[in-house]
Amino acid sequence: MGGRSTYMETISEALSTAGVAVTHVSLWPGTSPAKFPTVVVFRRERLHAGPLLRGNGNPMKRLWALPFVAFKRMDRLWALRRFRRFISGLGSDTIVVFTDVKSRMVLKESGFTRKESGPVFIGQHHTSFDALKYETWLCEALPENFADMDAITALTPQDAAQLEQLTGVPCYHLRNPLPGGIIPGTSHGPIAVALVRFTWEKQIDVMIRSFVAATASPDLGHWKLLIYGEGDLYEQMETYIRELGVGGRVMLMGRTDDAAAALRPASLNLLTSRFEGFGLTILEAAAAGVPSVVFDCSPGVRSLVRPDTGYLVPENDEEAYAEALREAMRDNSERNRRGVLASRMSAEYAPERVVDDFGKIAVAAAGDHPRSRRTEQP
Known part of the structure; x- marks a missing residue:
């Protein structure tokens, strides 16, 4: 949904x-x-x-x-x-x-x-x-x-x-x-997750390019990006991944109705929207203890991704997005700290x-x- x-x-x-x-x-x-x-x-x-x-x-x-x-x-x-x-x-x-x-x-x-x-x-x-x-x-x-x-x-x-x-x-x-059924996980691995519609405003190609650029360093090559969702651009993104030759690290997982299960193994949640009202996936990820890396594209996003609960990147700056990803992937303690604070923040949105x-x-x-x-x- x-x-x-x-x-x-x-x-x-x-x-x-x-x-x-x-x-x-x-x-x-x-x-x-x-x-x-x-x-x-x-x-x-x-x-x-x-x-x-x-x-x-x-x-x-x-x-x-x-x-x-x-x-x-x-x-x-x-x-x-x-x-x-x-x-x-x-x-x-x-x-x-x-x-x-x-x-x-x-x-x-x-x-x-x-x-x-x-x-x-x-x-x-x-x-x-x-x-x-x-x-x-x-x-x-x-x-x-x-x-x-x-x-x-x-x-x-x-x-x-x-x-x-x-x-x-x-x-x-x-x-x-905040949707129910999401609790903080305990086994976050070298996995970034995106829960997103495959539409133009989500800029999934930007997400993929930024992830590939961020993980070009040998010390980050073991990270994977799992993208869940469906939409008109799904097949186009499949082709794009093949053209980049990163199918072993960037995988399209199809539709899911279980955000909690998708977020459970993740350490980061990615969102590269051109515009975004509120970013419910940011809130779902926060509840799971997973900080988000997002473009600063709206007041709603800024209300969810604060300096201590995630990584807010200047709007549509791909280079800055890749750099924020590198920073988040390399600093485990800081990433975990922001995840814990994001989980606490999510309680403000209890139904x-x-x-x-x-x-x-x-x-x-x-x-x-x-x-x-x-x-x-x-």
Whole structure:
């Protein structure tokens, strides 16, 4: 799962433990068994995932797809109607959390209009504010589609302040909770680990090059890099590793749903993102007693990788990243010291603490809800 999916599962479990009834609403069917009651908006993902005719230059395929066009339109209308009725049926004792602006866009498409007797709306932004410069569509979509939120949450106080200026909606800092099941290990070996999506912003090629440069010295040649994950660039990175001739030291491990097991033998966690909202893998590694080597690419990253809990490298400086790796690999005592302090720091992100913070935000959001403003009038 990606960071957002992991967040949703962790916070849902913590809210449920606190006595809050949780339901998930997903635009698409999931890929694993649901742990909570789940409403799926578009049940036929293959039908709605992309255009049936546009961009398809094959006449036979266009002819074959033509009968499905009308069905797709009707199916989408039915799906949107179900979605609208579901949200419209929720009362003032419910909070609807939009973990992505796309879900609010789809609800708007359904023709839904808010009622004063309806639920509280809380929007969430799960990446850094600065990352909006890479996603201009999102910079436009946030103020347009989150304008009617009762509150918005961001990953750091800095991001919340900038988001409030952009949207005009009260914004609050809400940390991601630490997933359960991760405990400090005791047998860290000469292994660096990365838990990452194979997408362009993660700059996995930079990670590989930096690791190869750092371990070029004979005294560090025994170190290995294990990269867990999946994504569009997986095969490209396989080819890149073969071209570099480092397949014996850099290995792609495929997808894993067990971060604790992947981190158990590791001594370092690597992340080379171009932008990163919070870096949940940094927090998972910290809980396992594994310090991270990361680019200084966001306030969220800086909040997790402090001078004594990891290695923060100037943004996109490959040479500095390789040097930080060499330093961390050679100094066992300092690396272990930072790992211990990182583990202690991770306790600040215990799920029950995040639930308490979420509760305070929910109370504030309910106070700003049109229903509350109406009842305060004479």
